Amino acid sequence: MDVSARIVVSLLETAEAVGFDPTPALQGLPFTRDDLSDWSRRVYWNDYIELFERVVAMMGRDNIFRGIDMYEQQVPEVMALASVVITPAQYARLHCILSARSFPVVRGTYDVTDERVILDGSVSTALRGCEFFWEAGARQAAMIPRVLGYPKPEIEARWTSHSLWVKVPLPPSRTLPARGREAVTRYSENALRWLSVILADFAVGSSVTVDPNVTTASERDLEMARRWGLTPQESRTLKLLVDGRSNKEIAATLGCSVRTAESHVAKVIARSGCASRAEVIAAYWQAR
Numbered sequence: 001m002d003v004s005a006r007i008v009v010s011l012l013e014t015a016e017a018v019g020f021d022p023t024p025a026l027q028g029l030p031f032t033r034d035d036l037s038d039w040s041r042r043v044y045w046n047d048y049i050e051l052f053e054r055v056v057a058m059m060g061r062d063n064i065f066r067g068i069d070m071y072e073q074q075v076p077e078v079m080a081l082a083s084v085v086i087t088p089a090q091y092a093r094l095h096c097i098l099s100a101r102s103f104p105v106v107r108g109t110y111d112v113t114d115e116r117v118i119l120d121g122s123v124s125t126a127l128r129g130c131e132f133f134w135e136a137g138a139r140q141a142a143m144i145p146r147v148l149g150y151p152k153p154e155i156e157a158r159w160t161s162h163s164l165w166v167k168v169p170l171p172p173s174r175t176l177p178a179r180g181r182e183a184v185t186r187y188s189e190n191a192l193r194w195l196s197v198i199l200a201d202f203a204v205g206s207s208v209t210v211d212p213n214v215t216t217a218s219e220r221d222l223e224m225a226r227r228w229g230l231t232p233q234e235s236r237t238l239k240l241l242v243d244g245r246s247n248k249e250i251a252a253t254l255g256c257s258v259r260t261a262e263s264h265v266a267k268v269i270a271r272s273g274c275a276s277r278a279e280v281i282a283a284y285w286q287a288r
Contacts, residue, residue, distance in 0.1 A: 002105030129161030
């Protein structure tokens, strides 16, 4: 499988955001909207491109671009990142990690400095080509500074039916806008859990592989509590930590003070043998 279900959902949500019902575009494809609610699911590249071209035909190029310009509203995980990164370059690296996870079929590289990010990606010519997909990808890359509250920059880009090269200038670092931090509270539990895996992967520098033998989050919660010898309160703290909750949010959920929540978090980190929250999250998802 070649494309994550989350990206397919993003395409459908983009259509809905600009006033179109994408349901007819799904007819005849080997997955339904309900199937895509499982974000661990992946679909074949050719099926995704078929859906992409149907949505483009339905909406028109201008509306697709309008949807991309609303990208940070359609993928809430992206805006959530704005609260935890410091510089545009750091966010650009996270964006590249997210893209690689979303499109594992794409063979690509990225090069990030404080001044710019260069993305270079392609798929096999044996797969279905779509020039507009890559053009839209260039437009989306231009959103990297925009997500952090900066103006959209002028980019350099070239693409074919199977590849894209794009260079995006990055602005000087400054304090993130408050809207990025405030937006975090609007995201669903599943979105934050998925985001936490991406952040942990970036922070720890390892490849996070979810154990296929542990099929649900509740099973994983129980297994990690047993493995790390957690108390019931520490087990609840672990679940909230993995969901991406702050100490203040953990305290509110558990009905305790922030200081007590900090103590619970510290005990979870210690019992897990990890050095940080990010390592705990990575260990949680990597456990076998």
